[in-house]
Amino acid sequence: MVRQDLASGRVDGVVTRFPPEPNGYLHIGHAKSICLNFGVAREFDGRCNLRMDDTNPATEDVEYVDSIVEDVNWLIAGWADHCFSLKPTGALPERREIDGRLDYFIAPVMATQSLGRKLEPFYASDYFEALYEYALELIRRGKAYVCDHTPEEVDFMRGAPDQPGLESKYRNRSVAESLDLFQRMRAGEFPDGTRTLRAKIDMASPNVWLRDPVLYRIRHASHHQTGDAWCIYPMYDYAHEFEDYIEGVTHSFCTLEFEVHRPLYEWLLEALDLPRPLPRQREFARLNLTYTVMSKRKLLRLVQEGHVQSWDDPRMPTVSGMRRRGYPAEAVRAFCDRIGVAKRENIVELSLLEHFVRDELNRHSPRVMAVLRPLRLVIENYPEDQVEEFAAVNNPEDAAMGTRRVPFSRVLYIEQDDFREVPPPKYHRLSPGVEVRLRYAYLVTCTDVVKDPQTGEIIEVHATYDPATRGGDAPDGRKVKSTIHWVSAAHAVDAEVRLYDTLFSVENPDDAPEGRDFTDTLNPASLETLRGCRLEPSLANAVPGARYQFERLGYFCVDTQDSRPGAPVFNRTVGLKDTWAKIQKRQRKR
């Protein structure tokens, strides 16, 4: 479509916009919209405006503005910054005339070319004056009128979808009277809800949005950007297309539910005889993901009711949550690219998102050894005080990432999961009499199991090593079935590790059965906190946000909120694919 518009000469450049309302945090659904809008701008060498659609002071807050700016920057950094347009802080649209026709226009500044000027997002609230002027013009043209009906009356008179509405008795009052009343609405002469400005369209239209929709309402409320300057605020349907127009937007992409609003979007634009090309609205289906919810209302409830700790809780599908969880922005973008844009309702599998996260992390994150649930392994025939260092590869996918040295000694920790006194079928790891490889170190054979005399719990495993297998290869060419990771007890770094699982235990928490709430299907095991985890010493100075692969376990990142030097906290971003887990699952089913 964009290509067609360019080819036909309808527009000579592409301008899109991402227009969130600052009443919540951005989530993966917004990420899709961001990728669409910035992606189109990028593809056609255009630009994309970040705009706060702040026309309802009751629900909005600057806290959200700040988070939105941060999230957008994070998501597009290194990808679309060159088409990211903002405006100088405090700039307002310029009032001008083109061919004798009234026009408002606001000039963008590319984020990469600020030239020292302070920049900020566009704000719908910056256009309140322009919007007001346009409203006056609408009244003069007989296309809008002030209506004195109460909200209840208006609601009733709208009729039903299959029944025409009733015309307001104020519909035909004179232009002069409407003008006067509207000016007095602005002046604050009337209390909330007493009057509205309405478009004069068609009360019998089969499209309910064309039945003289409300354009302005009276709200004596303080706005987070304009303070108390206004007591009338424009409705979304009135404001949005003019916001697009003022910014010179060519393509206005929004979600499906606005499809029925499109005739209104176009009607308002055409009602005014505007001198520049008009923006065009097109719709696409919003994103749904399995095992999560996406509506701002539900996300807000999760936060407010304490089901998660915050908007950036790593279990949240918010952009900030994903960032804290360790998802790379590249992975989120690759995901958005793959899911495509269409008008069909969809529920994308979480596994697709995780695929891109693993794909990105696999190529770029350094490998490291960490033991989450430690089990002592004593190498009986290894000298008591000896310490050796082995070279470990940082990333087999990228030789340029080099190697590091890992200390080895007589007492090690291995993963509890990597030892079974009685191995189940197909279990290749350590068990009595079995030889395995300690990664990068030696081949060891399990000789003994030490149990707590009281509880019978395995507290220690003994083994012998073969000195000839130094580095991990046997000179006689014998093979072992398994390689396990380990950490030298004396050198280990102690850490807390948080394991995350899906927030919900059902694929689609949105369709809770009647009488049930989506919170009923919350997964009680979505967070498991492990303390006393043992990490290899190279992790002692890991910086917040740093991402690693813990070999054989998954990808982990240093938590940006709770990690402290000397007391590191790691979040599991996503586990490695685990065929052993699959085998186990299958065995359990039998």
Added chain:
RNA sequence: UGCCCCGUGGUGUAACGGUAGCACGACUGACUCUGGAUCAGUUAGUCUAGGUUCAAAUCCUGGCGGGGCAACCA
């Protein structure tokens, strides 16, 4: 109920009216000092009934199914 939109493998998404393709998942196998990665392969799809056409996922009509819309929210 009125209007609008949408129906392609389990999931998501492609295909000027001309061989239904790609990705994820699942399943086999190969390889492996990560039961990771990689590689090879298998599985499985045009909602339905008519019509137009040499030819229909694509165009037309009906049916069926799903979704949206009746805030002074966005």
